[in-house]
Amino acid sequence: MKKLTKEYEYGNCHTCGERMTERLVKQDFWIKGKLIVLDGVPAGVCPRCGERVVKSDVGRTVAELLTNQRRKRRSRTLNVPVILFEERVA
Ligand SMILES: [Zn+2]
Numbered sequence: 001m002k003k004l005t006k007e008y009e010y011g012n013c014h015t016c017g018e019r020m021t022e023r024l025v026k027q028d029f030w031i032k033g034k035l036i037v038l039d040g041v042p043a044g045v046c047p048r049c050g051e052r053v054v055k056s057d058v059g060r061t062v063a064e065l066l067t068n069q070r071r072k073r074r075s076r077t078l079n080v081p082v083i084l085f086e087e088r089v090a
Pocket of ligand 1: 013014015016017018046047048049050051
């Protein structure tokens, strides 16, 4: 596994101006109707509003991982609750 580059500067949040900090986050993707969750993705996260930014090379790695069959076979499956939106809550 590749080491994180600690020095990357994410700059300030474009929404609220707070300084972004690097965190490992979960990212979810819908691909052909299937939900795929990537865990441990390094991203700049705003501590105030939760805005996220991902470096361009991380974005490329994400795209590679999502198309890599070998990785997919080693993945685990999560059961996630799916709640249908309703106007009125009983
Ligand atoms: Zn923010």
